[in-house]
Amino acid sequence: MQNVGTIRKRLLTGALSAAAAIVLVAGAMAPAMAQVSGYGDKQAGPANEKSRILDKVGISQHLDQQLPLNTTFTDDAGKQVELGGYFGKKPAILALVYYQCPMLCSEELNGLVSALLMVDEVPGRDFNIVVVSIDPSEGTDLAAAKKRSYVKRYGKPQTADGWHFLTGTQPNIDALTKAVGFGYTKIPGPDGKLTQFAHASAIQLVTPEGKLAQYYMGVEYSPKDLRLGLVESSHGKIGSPVDNILTYCYHYDPGTNKHSLIVARVVQLGGLVTMVSLGGFMFLMFRRDYRLEHEVTEKQDSGNDSGSKVNG
Structure with a gap:
């Protein structure tokens, strides 16, 4: 005792x-x-109130929706490509971001890389990664820099051909985001120079035929779920809707001296x-x-x- x-x-x-x-x-x-x-210099908005700026922001899960494969984008090498060129034989992971995003987009892509490091499937061999900017003002240099950064982070330079970072015009961006159900809104700065986008974070799995098979919300993804999703989507199987718990991105606005960043509150x-x-x-x-x-x-x-x- x-x-x-x-x-x-x-x-x-x-x-x-x-x-x-x-x-x-x-x-x-x-x-x-x-x-x-x-x-003393920044304030967080009311914790229980959703900013009006986010009314247009969200993700509607358009499972089995056909992507507009005939839309044209510019790849990270400066070449004009059709979206359909990345489909036909292999599934793809699709991410809608913008390359100058101050926070959430990087977290999303970092989370994707972390999950991919723990699965056996290899970009380029088993599937493609297609990252598309929602900002029509972004160009090839930004896309190429992002590709170099994430291929290096992945640590397997031989997979570079499986990573595709695209930019495009507003009509083609609109066609793609509408098909995906990706709602976002542009937020101009008070000086007319600071341009940001309020958007949600998710990646999508797409079948070889270019149909949306699965959505994964947030900025961290289960390697087990991702691997299963890649296997199923490679056979054209469409998944089920997931809980729509969104992570929003809206950075500091110097015009109001406030943050409306729900991810930080989470x-x-x-x-x-x-x-x-x-x-x-x-x-x-x-x-x-x-x-x-x-x-x-x-x-x-x-x-x-x-x-x-x-x-x-």
């Missing part, structure tokens, strides 16, 4: 460990919160849930140890009383 000193030591150790865990969580949350609001909420869970764990541990200490004390007191009676 543990004595009171041992139990108190356990209590102290548990408290210190839990406190250290909370400090680590708070430290991990700090960068995300700093992106949302620096004290990060904050996740941190809050973690801290609440830790607090609950601490409470239960303290309660259990208190009971144990109380029982030990009662037994010791009872033993002392019995000894006194015997001695008497």
Whole structure:
């Protein structure tokens, strides 16, 4: 049986460990919160209100929808290509982004690369990756730079032929985003120079025939699900709708001195849930140890009383 000193030591150790865990969580949350609001100079909008700017933003899952394969884009080498040139034999992963996006698009592509590193299928051999900019002002240089960056991040330069970063005109971008169900809106800056886009984050799997087979929302993707989706879409199988939990991108607007970045609030909420869970764990541990200490004390007191009676 543990004595009171041992139990108190356990209590102290548990408290210190839990406190250290909370400090680590708070430290991990700090960068995300700093992106949302620096004290005294930026403000976050009401947590429970959706900005009006996001009314046109969203993703409608158009499963089994045929992509406009006859639309023309410019590839990362500066050549005019038809979207249909990337289909016919292999499935594709489609990502709609813009290359100068200050935050979410990079997170989306980073998440895709992280998942692909854990699957056996190889870009170029088993499927194509088609990334299309929704910003008609972006050109070949940006597309080529992004391709180099992500092929390098993937770490397999021999797969470069499977990565395609495209730019296009507004009519062709509109045709593609309409088919995908990708709703976004342009946000001009107050000086007329800062141009951003409010949009949601998702990747789509497309069959070899160019039909939308599956949507994956957010910026992190399960390697297991992605692999299964690639196998199924390669055989023309259309998946099922997924929970439409969107991650939005809308960066800092110097005109209003505010952020409307819902992804950051999601990060904050996740941190809050973690801290609440830790607090609950601490409470239960303290309660259990208190009971144990109380029982030990009662037994010791009872033993002392019995000894006194015997001695008497």
